[in-house]
Amino acid sequence: MDQIIYMDNAATTKPRKEVVEAMMPYLEEYYANPSSIYGIAMENQKVIQESRKFIAETLGAEPEEIYFTAGGSEADNWALKGVAHANREKGRHIITTKIEHHAVLNSCRYLEEEGYEITYLNVDEKGRIFLNELEEAIREDTILVSIMAANNEIGTLEPIREAASIVKAKEVLFHTDAVQMYGQMPLDVNYLKTDLLSASGHKFRGPRGSGFLYVRKGTKISPFINGGGQEHGMRAGTENTAAIVGMAKAAELAFRTMNYRMRKETYHRNYLIRRILNEIPWVKLNGHPYYRLPSNANFCFEGIEGESLLILLDMKGICASAGSACTTGNTEPSHVLNAIGLDDKTADASLRLTLNEDITRKDLDYVVEVLKESVQSLREMSG
Numbered sequence: 250m251d252q253i254i255y256m257d258n259a260a261t262t263k264p265r266k267e268v269v270e271a272m273m274p275y276l277e278e279y280y281a282n283p284s285s286i287y288g289i290a291m292e293n294q295k296v297i298q299e300s301r302k303f304i305a306e307t308l309g310a311e312p313e314e315i316y317f318t319a320g321g322s323e324a325d326n327w328a329l330k331g332v333a334h335a336n337r338e339k340g341r342h343i344i345t346t347k348i349e350h351h352a353v354l355n356s357c358r359y360l361e362e363e364g365y366e367i368t369y370l371n372v373d374e375k376g377r378i379f380l381n382e383l384e385e386a387i388r389e390d391t392i393l394v395s396i397m398a399a400n401n402e403i404g405t406l407e408p409i410r411e412a413a414s415i416v417k418a419k420e421v422l423f424h425t426d427a428v429q430m431y432g433q434m435p436l437d438v439n440y441l442k443t444d445l446l447s448a449s450g451h452k453f454r455g456p457r458g459s460g461f462l463y464v465r466k467g468t469k470i471s472p473f474i475n476g477g478g479q480e481h482g483m484r485a486g487t488e489n490t491a492a493i494v495g496m497a498k499a500a501e502l503a504f505r506t507m508n509y510r511m512r513k514e515t516y517h518r519n520y521l522i523r524r525i526l527n528e529i530p531w532v533k534l535n536g537h538p539y540y541r542l543p544s545n546a547n548f549c550f551e552g553i554e555g556e557s558l559l560i561l562l563d564m565k566g567i568c569a570s571a572g573s574a575c576t577t578g579n580t581e582p583s584h585v586l587n588a589i590g591l592d593d594k595t596a597d598a599s600l601r602l603t604l605n606e607d608i609t610r611k612d613l614d615y616v617v618e619v620l621k622e623s624v625q626s627l628r629e630m631s632g
């Protein structure tokens with residue numbers, strides 16, 4: 250295959266050329282430990298602080314409120330476990346949703362084994378939480394509410410500002426997994442009233458293994474990795490300067506191009522959705538038609554298997570995803586699609602196409618033609 254059409258940007262994104270270039274000096278020349286006290290080490294310390302300051306500004310946060318991690322999963326684990334452990338005297342009840350990423354859900358399962366009690370909120374058929382159910386779920390002993398900003402499978406945007414208002418009125422901490430939203434849409438921690446926020450570099454064209462947790466000043470949270478004094482003694486380990494610099498460069502470019510990308514991707518996404526719904530029979534859009542990430546399209550094609558469709562698409566040079574990439578390899582139906590009311594068979598018939606700004610109208614026309622043929626031939630095969 251001479252050219253691939255990469256439509257799996259919710260799973261990971263291609264690092265920008267400028268990102269790789271910004272990282273190289275910190276892998277080659279400035280390799281020193283940032284904690285050392287000679288020139289090439291101090292250069293590391295300086296660039297880490299600049300990166301922290303830049304990332305903080307993109308969120309309306311203070312630099313001391315940004316803690317670098319090795320990705321979104323780590324940030325989510327830390328937010329959940331760190332707040333649970335530091336506030337266990339206040340209570341052991343946590344509220345989250347049924348559609349969170351496994352980094353949040355499995356951290357909750359872990360905490361359940363430690364004796365915490367978790368409430369998993371329902372979502373409607375478009376994937377949005379019910380604010381009244383949230384309000385009713387908050388108890389005297391609730392210490393944390395964690396609701397994702399945007400869902401990685403169906404792209405639905407959650408009403409996190411409204412949710413956080415309800416939660417903060419009851420003096421409970423609020424965390425949002427914003428991994429799918431940070432770098433794609435504007436986010437402001439004060440407007441949203443969030444206490445903690447997770448993000449991941451490789452979801453906005455930065456390097457894999459980079460990420461951060463925003464923690465509002467004064468929030469009670471335990472350190473995540475014990476060791477040296479890095480990250481204010483909260484997350485020990487010699488800093489991954491190259492990853493941090495790469496993520497900050499990716500953030501810079503993401504925010505500079507955000508308006509353009511949002512417009513272009515929304516336009517293309519709507520074009521793709523319209524054509525698929527109009528031209529392929531027995532297909533349904535999953536997720537919300539309007540409260541939706543600009544880059545996300547997710548469909549069910551009745552009577553086929555998403556996995557078989559992926560193979561046909563791959564043969565035509567199209568990279569896509571059935572359900573969530575994180576669950577690929579096991580045949581469990583997607584918990585997100587189940588939560589919006591799809592039975593296992595319908596959930597298995599799903600396909601996620603996630604765009605970036607490089608996708609052209611011509612690419613989309615090709616994808617639609619391949620989809621039409623592939624869906625038809627799979628349906629004919631299954632009789």
Ligand SMILES: *Cc1c(COP(=O)(O)O)cnc(C)c1O
Nearest residue numbers: 320321322350352401428429449
């Ligand atoms: C990708 C993703 C994560 C995990 O981030 P990693 O950096 O891959 O660990 C967490 N939450 C959501 C919503 C994601 O899409």
